[in-house]
Amino acid sequence: MRAARALATFDDVELGDHICWHPDSADASPAGVLAYVADGALYGDKIVVVGAAGAVSGLPRDAVPSASVILDSPRTADLDSFLAAVRREARTAAREGYRSVRVLTERAPAAASGGAEELVAQELKLDEFASESNAIVVCAFRPSQWDGPTLEHVTGVHPHEMGIRAERPAFRMYSAGADVWSVDGVIDSEGADAFNTAVRAAVRFSPKVNLRFDTLELIDAAGMHALVDAARHLPDRRIVVEGANDTVRLCWELAGYASAGLPVVMAA
Amino acid sequence: MTTVPPANIPPANPSDGARPPFRHELYPYRGDGQFLSGTLGYIHEALEGGEAVVVAVPSDKASLLRRELGDESAVTFVDTTTLGPNPGRLVGAWVAWMKERGEGDRPVRGIGETAWREARSAAHLSELRYHEWLLNRAFARSSAWSMLCPYDDADDDRSALESLSRCHPLIRQDGHFVRNEGYLTAEEYPFEVLNPPCDPFQELSFTHGDLAAVRAKVSRCASDAGVTEEQQRKLAVAVTEIATNSIRHGGGRGTLRTWTQDATFLCEFRDAGYIPDVMAGRTRPTVDQVGGRGLWLAQQLCDLVEIRSTRDQGTTIRLHVDVPH
Numbered sequence: 001m002r003a004a005r006a007l008a009t010f011d012d013v014e015l016g017d018h019i020c021w022h023p024d025s026a027d028a029s030p031a032g033v034l035a036y037v038a039d040g041a042l043y044g045d046k047i048v049v050v051g052a053a054g055a056v057s058g059l060p061r062d063a064v065p066s067a068s069v070i071l072d073s074p075r076t077a078d079l080d081s082f083l084a085a086v087r088r089e090a091r092t093a094a095r096e097g098y099r100s101v102r103v104l105t106e107r108a109p110a111a112a113s114g115g116a117e118e119l120v121a122q123e124l125k126l127d128e129f130a131s132e133s134n135a136i137v138v139c140a141f142r143p144s145q146w147d148g149p150t151l152e153h154v155t156g157v158h159p160h161e162m163g164i165r166a167e168r169p170a171f172r173m174y175s176a177g178a179d180v181w182s183v184d185g186v187i188d189s190e191g192a193d194a195f196n197t198a199v200r201a202a203v204r205f206s207p208k209v210n211l212r213f214d215t216l217e218l219i220d221a222a223g224m225h226a227l228v229d230a231a232r233h234l235p236d237r238r239i240v241v242e243g244a245n246d247t248v249r250l251c252w253e254l255a256g257y258a259s260a261g262l263p264v265v266m267a268a
Numbered sequence: 269m270t271t272v273p274p275a276n277i278p279p280a281n282p283s284d285g286a287r288p289p290f291r292h293e294l295y296p297y298r299g300d301g302q303f304l305s306g307t308l309g310y311i312h313e314a315l316e317g318g319e320a321v322v323v324a325v326p327s328d329k330a331s332l333l334r335r336e337l338g339d340e341s342a343v344t345f346v347d348t349t350t351l352g353p354n355p356g357r358l359v360g361a362w363v364a365w366m367k368e369r370g371e372g373d374r375p376v377r378g379i380g381e382t383a384w385r386e387a388r389s390a391a392h393l394s395e396l397r398y399h400e401w402l403l404n405r406a407f408a409r410s411s412a413w414s415m416l417c418p419y420d421d422a423d424d425d426r427s428a429l430e431s432l433s434r435c436h437p438l439i440r441q442d443g444h445f446v447r448n449e450g451y452l453t454a455e456e457y458p459f460e461v462l463n464p465p466c467d468p469f470q471e472l473s474f475t476h477g478d479l480a481a482v483r484a485k486v487s488r489c490a491s492d493a494g495v496t497e498e499q500q501r502k503l504a505v506a507v508t509e510i511a512t513n514s515i516r517h518g519g520g521r522g523t524l525r526t527w528t529q530d531a532t533f534l535c536e537f538r539d540a541g542y543i544p545d546v547m548a549g550r551t552r553p554t555v556d557q558v559g560g561r562g563l564w565l566a567q568q569l570c571d572l573v574e575i576r577s578t579r580d581q582g583t584t585i586r587l588h589v590d591v592p593h
Contacts, residue, residue: 167480188479189512209496216484218501222509247501254568255561256553 002131003173003215004184006165008037009042010138013160015100018123018130018174018244019138020158032162033104034063041065042101045136046093048086050105079122083129090133092109100133107142107143107154116153121201123157149193156194157201159184169194171216179205182212187223195223199230203237214243224255231263237262276413282301290407292400293445294436296421296429303418304332307379309443310416314377315342320369322362324348325381326419331382344369348380353388355399356567359406366413378415384428386512389532391588392572394460400435401457416440420506433465457546458559459576462584465536474511475520482511486535489526493533494591500568503589509562510585514539518583528591532571535587543577 002016005231010032011020019215023033040047066069071085075178090101107119120267125141130137139158155166159174159182169191176182181202187195211227213219219227231239244266252258252266306367307325311333314321321343323333330345337343342515346365352359362378370376382400386396387393400417402462407413417436421429434452486507490500507524514522518539525536550565567573572588 150323168477170480186480187485188508189516190477190479209545218504218508220512221559221565222512225558245501246498248513249503251505251565251569254556255566256555259555262555 001252002159002174002182003163004174005162006160007162009049010039010162013039013136013138015134015136016130016135017135017160018077018127018158020155020161021138022141022143022162023140024142024144026169033138033140035255036102036104037063037065037068038231040068044097044099045102046089046096046098046100047102048089048103050082050086050103062077077127078120083125086135087129087133090129090135101135103135103137104140105138106142109145110151112256116150117197117201119150120153120197121204123154124173124181124205124217125197127157127159131177152191153194153197157198171195173198173202176212179208180210180212182215184215186217187219187221187226189222192222192226196230197228199227199239200233203230203234203239207236208238208240211239211241212243213241213245213248216244216248219248219251221251222254224252224257228257228262228264237263240267242267289364290404290410291445292407292436293402293414293416293438293440294433295416295418296433296449297418298420300332300423303329303420304336305332306440306443307416307418308336310377310379310440311343314375317375318524319375319377319379320344321364321379322346322369323344323379324362324365325379326383329381330417353392353571354567354573355392355395356550356573358399359402359547359565359568360552361498362403362415363406363551366407366410366562370412373412375412375414378413379418380415381418381420384419384432385423388590389530389572390460391574391586395572395574397431397435397458398429398457400432401452402546402550404435404437406550456578462574462576462586465525465534466529467526469525472524474514474522474524476515477513479508479515482507485524490533490589494527495533496592499589503535503587505567506569506587507537509565510535510537510587513562514541514583517541530593531593533589533591535589536580537585537587540582541577541582542579543575549573549575 007019009015013036037047047065049064049068049070051072069089086103090254093101126137129135141154143151152169155161156169156171157173170188171184171191172184173181231237241264249266257264258266275571287334297303297306311321323330323343324346348358351361356535366376366378382396387396403415419429433439433448436452437448438449470485470489472482474482483504486503487500490503495503511522514537518541522537522539527534549567553561553564571590572585574586577583
């Protein structure tokens with residue numbers, strides 16, 4: 001069972017982790033990424049670097065093990081090509097006897113021209129890949145290159161992060177199976193936009209989505225509205241919320257959303 | 269008080285299709301005999317006019333009426349104790365009950381008696397009275413509805429009766445209603461002044477980005493005060509809503525204070541905003557309503573909510589949570 005958590009160092013990574021990393025933040029260590037790559041060899045994981053090695057978080061090319069794969073084709077800027085390439089490498093790694101793959105990618109604004117929702121959709125797909133294949137995926141986002149709201153949106157769809165867990169957004173949404181997404185933490189008015197974007201991205205992939213609220217502490221009126229709005233964003237969508245605590249279910253009913261006809265259903 | 273001659277009173281169900289405005293009558297009585305004569309007279313008027321009746325009175329009074337009415341299907345008894353202690357939930361409940369019984373545009377009368385002697389604090393008593401005043405606003409445009417409020421005057425407490433009567437435009441006497449000259453017709457309700465917070469109180473200034481800090485502060489103080497975990501979860505939602513309102517509508521910032529008074533844990537929010545709608549948070553939101561759920565949730569999740577809001581002085585909202593003994 002995956003769970004959201006913060007990692008003190010790259011030593012703490014586990015199979016299936018999808019980690020948000022801010023390389024130029026105060027708590028980032030330049031040696032950290034080297035350790036992440038070096039540990040790949042130690043644990044029998046194949047290293048997959050997306051982008052030219054020198055452009056990924058300052059990782060020197062000679063620090064990359066010879067058996068590593070560097071995906072720096074311009075086509076990998078496209079999500080589908082990127083995911084297809086990474087999945088192919090994961091399958092190859094399995095055949096070659098590796099335990100798993102360790103993906104390191106640096107996301108750049110220039111490559112994310114589709115806006116926050118497109119970027120979040122890509123991260124959800126990456127998260128699903130990490131969850132399904134037990135891969136470790138580290139996504140580097142330099143805060144100096146991104147605006148604050150976009151960083152919050154992408155942070156919300158990484159279950160794991162280096163350093164102290166960012167306070168905003170106060171939720172994390174991540175894959176818990178095919179078309180099933182766990183939501184952890186708190187969805188309040190400060191995170192409602194990011195949550196709306198995450199759910200909109202999730203319902204792109206499937207007309208029926210399950211949200212697991214088992215570890216969601218609280219959702220406020222803005223959060224509930226964000227959920228309903230996202231479900232209504234595309235036609236014929238249906239979201240089933242399961243595992244919500246008593247207070248969340250009470251608030252849903254009190255807010256008037258328990259009526260029939262809504263595309264969001266709060267299961268008992 | 270001015271007696272309104274029956275000839276001047278619009279009929280309950282006039283033949284020309286015009287309906288009388290919402291009638292909100294206070295009925296002071298002493299003893300079971302007077303209670304029954306007044307309420308049964310009101311009910312029989314309703315039944316003769318083909319109206320439905322919703323009765324929300326203390327259980328002993330409900331038993332008296334049930335014995336007299338038998339299985340009269342046009343009369344429905346409801347239990348306000350299921351709503352919890354917060355008078356801020358009553359308007360929403362009455363709207364629902366009246367709508368439910370008034371299907372097909374059928375006129376509905378309500379009979380609502382508050383157990384005034386069970387008021388737990390001066391603040392609770394004050395909010396109960398305010399609820400009575402708000403009913404006039406809540407149903408002002410609902411010509412199909414009217415309400416009788418029996419009041420047990422056995423204690424002969426003139427002051428209490430006078431305070432309550434000011435919230436009712438009509439008084440029922442001897443089977444008729446009379447206009448109440450002492451009724452508060454002003455646009456603004458003359459609230460009692462809020463008592464200052466008890467010492468020691470905790471204080472936190474907050475602004476955009478501080479919702480987690482507000483919840484953490486309240487959680488710590490509530491836990492220290494003995495508030496149960498279930499209550500804390502509900503309170504966390506309520507304080508999130510009120511703090512959000514301060515940030516969004518109250519000048520971008522607010523001040524939180526928490527303290528314990530007797531067996532109540534209080535959270536007070538002050539900001540520079542103004543809430544012009546006295547009905548804000550009193551009626552159940554519709555599914556397609558975009559905003560306006562925050563105060564409603566606070567009313568439903570807390571044991572008492574006090575709201576004071578003026579253009580000059582901004583808004584103060586106090587959330588009360590009863591601390592278990």
